[in-house]
Amino acid sequence: MRLAQYLIIIPLAAAFVMLLARKRFKSSSDILAVAASLSLTVISFVIALSTASGKAVVNNVGNWPPKIGISLVADGLSSFMLVIANFITLVVSVYSIAYIKKYTDKWKYYSLLMLMAAGVNGVLATSDIFNLFIFMEIASIAVYALVAFGTEREAMEASFKYAVMSTVASSFILMGIAFLYSYTSTLNMADMAIVIASKGPSKVIAFVSVLFLMGFGLKAALVPFHAWLPDAYSSAPATIPAMSSGVLIKSLGVYVIIRIFFNVFGITQEVLNIFITLAVLSMLTGSIMAFGQSNIKRFFGYSSISQIGYIFLGLGIGTPMAIAGSLFHLFNHSAAKSLLFLNAGDIETNFKKTDLNKMSGAAVLARTPVCGYTNLAGMFSICGVPPFAGFWSKLIIILACIQARRPFVAFIAVFVSILTIAYYFRAMTPVLFGEKTGEAAIELKNKPSLTMNLAMIALSLICLFGGVLLLPNNIGNNLLNCARSAIENGCSGYAAILFGAAK
Amino acid sequence: MSVYVLCFILFSIGLYCVLRKRNLIKIIIGIGIMEYAVNLFFILIGYRFEGRSPIYAHDKVIKNMVDPLPQAVVLTSIVIGLSVTLMLIAVAMRIYERYKTFDITKINRLKG
Numbered sequence: 001m002r003l004a005q006y007l008i009i010i011p012l013a014a015a016f017v018m019l020l021a022r023k024r025f026k027s028s029s030d031i032l033a034v035a036a037s038l039s040l041t042v043i044s045f046v047i048a049l050s051t052a053s054g055k056a057v058v059n060n061v062g063n064w065p066p067k068i069g070i071s072l073v074a075d076g077l078s079s080f081m082l083v084i085a086n087f088i089t090l091v092v093s094v095y096s097i098a099y100i101k102k103y104t105d106k107w108k109y110y111s112l113l114m115l116m117a118a119g120v121n122g123v124l125a126t127s128d129i130f131n132l133f134i135f136m137e138i139a140s141i142a143v144y145a146l147v148a149f150g151t152e153r154e155a156m157e158a159s160f161k162y163a164v165m166s167t168v169a170s171s172f173i174l175m176g177i178a179f180l181y182s183y184t185s186t187l188n189m190a191d192m193a194i195v196i197a198s199k200g201p202s203k204v205i206a207f208v209s210v211l212f213l214m215g216f217g218l219k220a221a222l223v224p225f226h227a228w229l230p231d232a233y234s235s236a237p238a239t240i241p242a243m244s245s246g247v248l249i250k251s252l253g254v255y256v257i258i259r260i261f262f263n264v265f266g267i268t269q270e271v272l273n274i275f276i277t278l279a280v281l282s283m284l285t286g287s288i289m290a291f292g293q294s295n296i297k298r299f300f301g302y303s304s305i306s307q308i309g310y311i312f313l314g315l316g317i318g319t320p321m322a323i324a325g326s327l328f329h330l331f332n333h334s335a336a337k338s339l340l341f342l343n344a345g346d347i348e349t350n351f352k353k354t355d356l357n358k359m360s361g362a363a364v365l366a367r368t369p370v371c372g373y374t375n376l377a378g379m380f381s382i383c384g385v386p387p388f389a390g391f392w393s394k395l396i397i398i399l400a401c402i403q404a405r406r407p408f409v410a411f412i413a414v415f416v417s418i419l420t421i422a423y424y425f426r427a428m429t430p431v432l433f434g435e436k437t438g439e440a441a442i443e444l445k446n447k448p449s450l451t452m453n454l455a456m457i458a459l460s461l462i463c464l465f466g467g468v469l470l471l472p473n474n475i476g477n478n479l480l481n482c483a484r485s486a487i488e489n490g491c492s493g494y495a496a497i498l499f500g501a502a503k
Numbered sequence: 504m505s506v507y508v509l510c511f512i513l514f515s516i517g518l519y520c521v522l523r524k525r526n527l528i529k530i531i532i533g534i535g536i537m538e539y540a541v542n543l544f545f546i547l548i549g550y551r552f553e554g555r556s557p558i559y560a561h562d563k564v565i566k567n568m569v570d571p572l573p574q575a576v577v578l579t580s581i582v583i584g585l586s587v588t589l590m591l592i593a594v595a596m597r598i599y600e601r602y603k604t605f606d607i608t609k610i611n612r613l614k615g
Contacts (some may be wrong), residue, residue: 141586144594148594157611160591163591164521175514178573
C-alpha cells in the first residue's frame with residue numbers, strides 16, 4: 001500500500017495551494033484546510049484498520065528498498081499516534097473557521113497549521129532518523145511562527161524563547177544523530193537497532209541517550225526542560241496550545257522517545273529509572289505551579305506538564321499493563337487537553353477575558369452551555385472522575401505501579417491526581433458557576449458559533465466514551481494492543497516489520 | 504582527534520553565547536555557531552584522510568572514498584539552520600519594534 005506517503009503530500013500541497021487560492025475565494029483556505037485534514041483523518045483510519053488486523057503499512061518512497069531509501073512505516077504505535085494527531089488536527093481546523101476570524105491573514109494561519117500537520121505526520125511515519133529530524137524541524141518552525149501569530153509583545157517574547165530553546169535542543173539531537181551514524185554507519189532506525197543489538201552495550205549509546213533525553217525531553221516539556229511551554233501556550237491563539245498539547249508534544253516528544261529508546265536502543269533499567277524520576281518531577285512541579293496561575297491558558301499549560309508526567313510514569317514502570325495505561329492516558333490527555341484549550345479560546349472570544357481571577361462573573365455554564373458542559377467533560381476526564389476516560393487510564397497506571405512493587409511512586413501518582421482535582425476546581429468553579437446577573441457579571445460579547453461548538457462536542461464525546469477502548473474486541477482496543485506490542489517487541493519487532501514487509 | 508576536540512570547543516562557545524549573552528542578536532549568533540559546530544562534526548565523521556571524492560566511475564576502484572552521506576545530510580541541515588535563523592531574526596526585529604530594546608533582561612513580561 002502506498003497510502004502513507006499521502007499523509008505528507010496532502011498537507012504540504014494544501015499549505016501551498018492555500019496561499020495561491022486565497023485571492024479567488026475568500027474562504028478557500030477554510031475549505032482546503034478542513035478538506036485536507038478530513039482526508040488525512042480518513043487515511044490514518046484506513047492505515048489503523050490495516051494495522052489493527054495485523055498488517056503493518058510499509059511504504060518505500062520511490063521504490064527504493066529500505067536501508068537505501070526512506071521507508072514510511074506505520075506499525076501499531078505509529079498508526080495509533082497518527083489517528084490521534086490527524087483527528088485533533090481535523091477538530092482544530094474546524095474550530096479555527098470561526099475562531100481565527102479575529103486575526104488578520106487567515107490563510108497564513110492555515111498554511112502554517114498544515115505545515116505543522118505535515119511535519120507531525122512525517123515524524124510519526126518515517127523510519128529514517130535524519131528524516132525524522134527534518135520533519136521535526138518543519139513542525140517546530142511552523143509552531144514558532146504560529147506562537148507569534150498574534151504579534152503582541154508577549155507573543156513575540158514567547159516565540160523567541162521557544163525558538164531559542166527548541167533550536168538548542170535540536171542541535172543536541174543532531175549531534176546525537178551524528179554520533180549514532182558514526183557508530184552504526186546507517187541512518188535507518190530498524191537497521192540501527194540491529195547493529196546496536198549486535199555490538200552490545202557501549203558508552204556511545206549512553207552518551208547519545210543523554211543527548212536525546214535532553215533534546216526530545218525539551219520537545220515533550222518534561223520538567224527540567226519545560227520552561228518554554230507555559231509562556232508559549234499563554235500567548236498564542238488558543239488553537240495552537242490545543243494542537244501543541246494534543247499533537248505536537250506527544251508526537252515530537254513522547255512518540256520519538258518511545259521509538260528511539262524502546263525500538264532502537266533497547267530499553268534498560270537505568271533509562272526506565274530516569275523516566276520515572278523525570279515523570280515524578282514533572283507531575284509534582286506541574287501541579288504545584290498550576291495553583292498560582294491566573295492566566296487560563298498558562299494554567300492549562302502547567303496541567304499539561306503534570307499529565308505528561310503520568311505518561312512517562314507508565315512508560316518508566318515498563319510492564320505491559322503500565323505501557324498500555326500510558327498509551328491510553330496519552331490518548332485521553334490529547335482529547336481532553338485539546339478540548340480544554342478550545343474551551344479557553346471560546347471563553348476568550350465570548351467574554352474577552354483570560355484572567356481567571358476576573359472571570360468569577362462569567363457563569364459559562366449558564367450562558368454558553370455548550371462550552372460550559374464540554375469544559376466539565378474535559379475537566380472530569382483530566383481529573384479522573386469515574387465514568388470519564390481519564391479515570392481508567394490513571395487507574396491502570398496506578399495499579400501497574402503497585403503491581404510492579406513501587407508503592408512510593410503509586411502514592412505520588414494518587415497524590416498528584418488529588419492535587420489535579422483541587423487546582424481544577426479552585427480555578428474553574430468560579431468561571432463555570434459564577435453569578436449570571438448582578439455587579440460581578442461579565443458582559444457576553446459574542447454569540448457562540450456553530451463550528452466551534454461542533455468541534456468541542458466531538459472532543460467531549462471522546463472524553464466521555466473513551467473508556468470503550470479498554471473493552472476487548474473492538475477496533476480501538478486492537479489498535480491499543482498493537483501499539484503496546486510494538487513497544488514491547490522492542491528492537492527486533494521494529495526491524496522485523498520493516499524488513500519483513502520489504503521481502 | 505584534535506579536530507574533534509576543536510569542534511567541541513566551537514560547540515561550547517556557541518552554547519556559552521546562547522546561555523550568557525543578553526543581546527538577542529548575540530544569542531542568534533550563538534545559535535548559528537552551535538549549528539555550524541554540529542555540521543562540522545557531521546562532516547568530520549564522513550571524512551577520510553587522503554580520501555577522494557565519492558563519484559562512481561567505471562575505471563576507478565572504490566577505495567578510500569569520502570563518505571557522501573554526511574555531506575548530503577549536512578546540506579539539508581544547513582538549509583534548516585538558515586530557516587531557523589531567519590525566523591529568529593524576524594521575531595527579534597518585531598521584538599525591537601515592540602520593546603525598543605534588544606536586552607533580554609528588559610524583555611520580561613512573561614513570568615511564573
